[in-house]
Amino acid sequence: MNENITTPSTRGPQEHDVRDQVIEAATRHFGHYGYEKTTVSDLAKAIGFSKAYIYKFFDSKQAIGEVICSNRLAMIMEIVNAAIDQAPTASEKLRRLFRSISEAGSDLFFHDRKLYDIAAVASRDQWPSVQAHELRIRAIIQQILVDGREAGEFERKTPLDEAANAIFLILRPYVNAAQLQYNLDTVSEAAAHLPALILRSLAP
Amino acid sequence: MNENITTPSTRGPQEHDVRDQVIEAATRHFGHYGYEKTTVSDLAKAIGFSKAYIYKFFDSKQAIGEVICSNRLAMIMEIVNAAIDQAPTASEKLRRLFRSISEAGSDLFFHDRKLYDIAAVASRDQWPSVQAHELRIRAIIQQILVDGREAGEFERKTPLDEAANAIFLILRPYVNAAQLQYNLDTVSEAAAHLPALILRSLAP
Numbered sequence: 338m339n340e341n342i343t344t345p346s347t348r349g350p351q352e353h354d355v356r357d358q359v360i361e362a363a364t365r366h367f368g369h370y371g372y373e374k375t376t377v378s379d380l381a382k383a384i385g386f387s388k389a390y391i392y393k394f395f396d397s398k399q400a401i402g403e404v405i406c407s408n409r410l411a412m413i414m415e416i417v418n419a420a421i422d423q424a425p426t427a428s429e430k431l432r433r434l435f436r437s438i439s440e441a442g443s444d445l446f447f448h449d450r451k452l453y454d455i456a457a458v459a460s461r462d463q464w465p466s467v468q469a470h471e472l473r474i475r476a477i478i479q480q481i482l483v484d485g486r487e488a489g490e491f492e493r494k495t496p497l498d499e500a501a502n503a504i505f506l507i508l509r510p511y512v513n514a515a516q517l518q519y520n521l522d523t524v525s526e527a528a529a530h531l532p533a534l535i536l537r538s539l540a541p
Numbered sequence: 542m543n544e545n546i547t548t549p550s551t552r553g554p555q556e557h558d559v560r561d562q563v564i565e566a567a568t569r570h571f572g573h574y575g576y577e578k579t580t581v582s583d584l585a586k587a588i589g590f591s592k593a594y595i596y597k598f599f600d601s602k603q604a605i606g607e608v609i610c611s612n613r614l615a616m617i618m619e620i621v622n623a624a625i626d627q628a629p630t631a632s633e634k635l636r637r638l639f640r641s642i643s644e645a646g647s648d649l650f651f652h653d654r655k656l657y658d659i660a661a662v663a664s665r666d667q668w669p670s671v672q673a674h675e676l677r678i679r680a681i682i683q684q685i686l687v688d689g690r691e692a693g694e695f696e697r698k699t700p701l702d703e704a705a706n707a708i709f710l711i712l713r714p715y716v717n718a719a720q721l722q723y724n725l726d727t728v729s730e731a732a733a734h735l736p737a738l739i740l741r742s743l744a745p
Contacts (some may be wrong), residue, residue: 533699
């Protein structure tokens with residue numbers, strides 16, 4: 338019916354550029370005025386596109402928010418991976434995971450508060466981007482456990498899944514933006530003492 | 542200037558009754574209509590007192606909310622203490638602390654949602670009642686650690702304060718109503734696996 342509606346896979350480079358342009362402008366706009374109170378009409382007016390034109394590329398405001406959120410979470414994953422990659426031991430990887438995740442989240446809160454608010458909405462409502470992010474963090478924890486068990490650093494009696502889940506539950510209040518805002522006072526204490534407690538629990 | 546303003550210590554039994562009456566009615570009213578969107582005027586109208594009369598007993602809406610919140614937190618503490626009191630070992634006390642706290646919080650969420658919302662506001666804004674509650678939970682954790690160390694159940698190398706803090710940080714997302722609402726899906730998993738991990742970390 339509508340020739341303008343295409344699936345992502347058939348979109349040409351030009352359409353891709355327009356999507357990027359909308360995202361870039363929306364990131365600036367939401368970053369200034371906030372996400373929850375801004376409508377697609379406000380956004381369209383501010384960036385000089387028609388509302389209908391924006392809807393050709395994105396189904397909803399949330400679809401735009403999702404891309405912004407995914408981009409930001411990808412940046413956080415880069416920080417986390419960079420922090421972990423060079424760690425000499427599994428124990429040190431675990432410490433760096435806690436530190437980098439909570440620092441990256443706090444930085445976003447203190448330096449980009451309005452974008453943090455998108456992450457908080459996304460976490461509260463468990464958007465797909467947030468679910469995927471949490472699964473990635475969960476997978477990193479599991480890999481650290483496997484490495485540490487193989488290297489003889491960690492005990493092997495506890496079922497791997499149970500140990501990984503419990504550690505993920507301990508880290509989650511610092512991963513999930515909706516919760517992190519209530520834990521900002523204790524972030525640095527948590528980033529030091531939580532991995533220390535976990536490492537005591539992992540002693541062979 | 543105003544003869545009707547008295548300090549709490551000089552209030553007679555009759556005034557005490559009126560305070561109780563206001564709290565009882567406010568608990569019902571907020572429990573039905575919610576706390577955040579209800580004004581003292583709404584409340585006064587609903588319970589048949591004048592707004593000025595209510596203000597003779599409470600400085601603000603928050604002062605009323607504080608009493609309701611304290612009452613509810615006292616009920617939760619009773620549940621927690623009853624669960625812990627009869628536990629045969631420090632390890633079992635720790636397990637029951639996690640279970641009772643998270644069950645009491647979830648019960649409030651699922652069965653008294655509007656009163657839960659008061660607790661969530663109180664936790665978000667760290668009302669004195671919530672701070673006192675968190676200190677009480679922190680003190681229970683410390684006492685369990687002392688008991689377990691004396692009984693030879695727990696290691697004694699880690700500074701007591703550090704161990705107690707770390708355990709409190711792990712439990713806090715289930716104590717703090719503002720955070721608990723994001724953890725409802727994993728409450729029962731958390732209540733089983735988190736104390737298990739902590740107990741592994743406490744092994745002598």
